[in-house]
Amino acid sequence: MSRIMAGSVSVIRSLRCTEFCGVSSARGFRTLRWLPLVLVAVLGCESSKKANEVGSQVSQPPASGSPASAPGAALAAPGTMGPSLRIDPAKAWQYTKEIVAIGPRWDGSQGQKKMGEYIHSRLKGDQVEEDPFLAETPEGKFTMRNIVAKFPGTKDGIIVLGSHIDTNYPLRHTNFVGANDGASSTALLLAIADQLRGKKLEGYSVWLAFLDGEEAIKSWSDTDSLYGSRHLAQKWQQDGTAKKIKAFILADMIGDADLDILRELHSTPWLEDTVLQAATRLGYQSYFFADSNEIEDDHLPFAKIGVPVADLIDYTYGYGGAYHHTTEDTLDKLSPKSLQITGDVILETIRLLNAGAGAPSAPSPQKAQ
Numbered sequence: 001m002s003r004i005m006a007g008s009v010s011v012i013r014s015l016r017c018t019e020f021c022g023v024s025s026a027r028g029f030r031t032l033r034w035l036p037l038v039l040v041a042v043l044g045c046e047s048s049k050k051a052n053e054v055g056s057q058v059s060q061p062p063a064s065g066s067p068a069s070a071p072g073a074a075l076a077a078p079g080t081m082g083p084s085l086r087i088d089p090a091k092a093w094q095y096t097k098e099i100v101a102i103g104p105r106w107d108g109s110q111g112q113k114k115m116g117e118y119i120h121s122r123l124k125g126d127q128v129e130e131d132p133f134l135a136e137t138p139e140g141k142f143t144m145r146n147i148v149a150k151f152p153g154t155k156d157g158i159i160v161l162g163s164h165i166d167t168n169y170p171l172r173h174t175n176f177v178g179a180n181d182g183a184s185s186t187a188l189l190l191a192i193a194d195q196l197r198g199k200k201l202e203g204y205s206v207w208l209a210f211l212d213g214e215e216a217i218k219s220w221s222d223t224d225s226l227y228g229s230r231h232l233a234q235k236w237q238q239d240g241t242a243k244k245i246k247a248f249i250l251a252d253m254i255g256d257a258d259l260d261i262l263r264e265l266h267s268t269p270w271l272e273d274t275v276l277q278a279a280t281r282l283g284y285q286s287y288f289f290a291d292s293n294e295i296e297d298d299h300l301p302f303a304k305i306g307v308p309v310a311d312l313i314d315y316t317y318g319y320g321g322a323y324h325h326t327t328e329d330t331l332d333k334l335s336p337k338s339l340q341i342t343g344d345v346i347l348e349t350i351r352l353l354n355a356g357a358g359a360p361s362a363p364s365p366q367k368a369q
Contacts, residue, residue, distance in 0.1 A: 082202035082354055087191040087343035093336040095122070095187035096255060100177045100331055106169045107135075107142050107213055115165055115186075116147065119210055122190045123149050126197060131235065135227040138218040139169075146228045147210040149193055153201035158241070159350055160207045160307075162250045162298055163189050164214030164228070168325050179331045180317055181324065184255025186210060188343050195347065203354025204246055211298050226298055233301035245307045247271055247353055250299040252313040253324075254342040257335035261342070263289035264311040266300060271310040274357045278348035284341050291316070308359065312342060 102118065105111040120128065131146035147165075163185035167178035177183070189208045196206055213227025236242045249271075254261065263272055272289070279288045299309040317323045323333055 082351055084351065085195045085347045087188070087195060087340060087347065089191075089336040089340035089343075091194060092187050092191035092339040092343060095190045096179065096183050096334065096339070097331060099183040099187055100179050104172060104174075104176055105165065105167045105178065105182065106172045106215070107144055107166050107217070109172065112166060112212075116145065119147050119165070119186070119190070123147075123193060126151070126193065131228075131232060133227075133231045135213055135231070137227070138224055142213070142217070142227075144212040144227055144231075146212055146232050148232075149208040149210075151193070151196040151199075151201060151206045151208075153203050153205040153354075155204045155354065156244070157204040157246045158207055158244050159204045159246055159353060160209055160248045160302075161189055161192060161346060162209040162211055162229070162248060164211045164252065164298055166212055166215050168215050169217050171325065171327075174327050176325070176327050176329065179329050179334055180253050180255045181329055182214075184253065184334060184339060185251040188251055188254060188339055188346075191339070191343055192347065203350065206350065214298050220296070225296070226301060229298035229301045233305050233307075237305045242302075242305050242307055245302070246358070247349075248299060248302045248307050248309045249275075249346055249349065250297060250309065250311045250313075251342060251346065252297055252311065253317055254312060254314055255334035255338050256314045256317050257333060257338060258316075259287045259314055259335070259338040259341060260290060260316055261288045261312050261314050262295070262316070263292040264297075264299075264313060265292055265294040266296075266303060267310045268303070268308040268359075270357075270359055271308045274352050275310055275312065275345060275349050277357070278352055279345045282341075282344055282348055284345055287341055288345070312346070314338075 099105075099115070099118065102114050103111045105115045127150040129148045129150070131148060133144055133146075135142045135144045164182055165186050167182050168176055189210065192206075193208055209229075209232060211228035211232065214225070214229065216225045218224055233242070236245070247268075276285060276288055279285045293315060295311060295313060295315060297311050297313060299311045303309045315321065315324070318328065318333070323329050
């Protein structure tokens with residue numbers, strides 16, 4: 001349910017993925033909120049970049065010095081931030097094509113088994129851990145597993161990058177291959193691994209979390225979705241890993257040729273501001289945060305245990321989201337350039353975090369007069 005207010009106009013809308021994209025089980029209910037706008041802005045929205053999108057909004061960056069934008073420590077000079085890393089877009093594109101070639105990868109399928117084998121083959125020689133678990137679903141028990149690749153750094157702390165590796169289960173009787181939704185972000189993490197491999201990371205350790213069971217098995221709910229991330233967040237909370245995580249950055253649906261990454265409103269504001277700073281440093285700011293949404297995704301279980309999170313997602317995939325969770329989610333809708341933009345911004349964000357970007361510092365207590 002979303003309450004949209006603009007001046008004296010008040011509209012109540014209920015958006016469910018079945019209504020938004022015509023598929024019975026997507027990411028459940030999304031709440032889209034507009035910032036207060038003058039009525040004339042609403043009437044003139046047809047001329048905006050995303051006039052076709054229900055509930056889109058233009059998001060203004062926080063004012064300089066505001067609590068959401070101020071880092072906890074001054075950023076180091078560029079020369080002290082460690083080497084600048086960039087992904088190879090050709091490799092990222094090749095990985096995307098290879099994953100799509102596997103075919104549908106819903107949980108319990110041979111395709112999903114091949115997906116795990118493929119990830120391991122691309123991470124051969126790296127420090128990789130399997131995280132198997134048994135998921136209780138509306139369709140019974142499913143064997144699932146997360147895959148975590150670890151690249152050690154010189155600082156005490158961990159930055160986790162995440163992607164889901166499964167495709168939509170209710171579409172299992174179709175040829176839904178999830179080129180954007182699942183393949184693109186998984187390929188991106190593999191391309192990032194190529195840049196981390198064999199290097200002494202001058203900063204926090206970087207872990208890549210390939211998450212199983214993001215999609216609902218029957219219908220999106222708190223208990224029928226995000227199986228892998230819920231399991232891993234609980235595991236890391238119990239073994240103390242969560243306290244060491246400085247940031248969890250999720251990539252999802254980032255291959256769209258018409259890239260427009262949303263400011264996700266469940267994400268940690270200062271971390272998303274750091275992402276925008278990284279994008280601006282690279283000249284990619286126009287691809288980030290023009291619109292804002294609340295989206296349920298694999299970052300939420302980590303946010304709930306106190307980890308700073310950012311969900312980098314382009315949910316406006318096709319006209320009105322027409323390609324999302326349909327058999328039209330294919331390679332011809334994607335672009336290597338979009339993979340490059342997102343990957344390079346993530347790597348630059350890591351540099352900024354290593355240099356001292358972080359949560360706003362608490363104000364110093366005032367001494368009594």
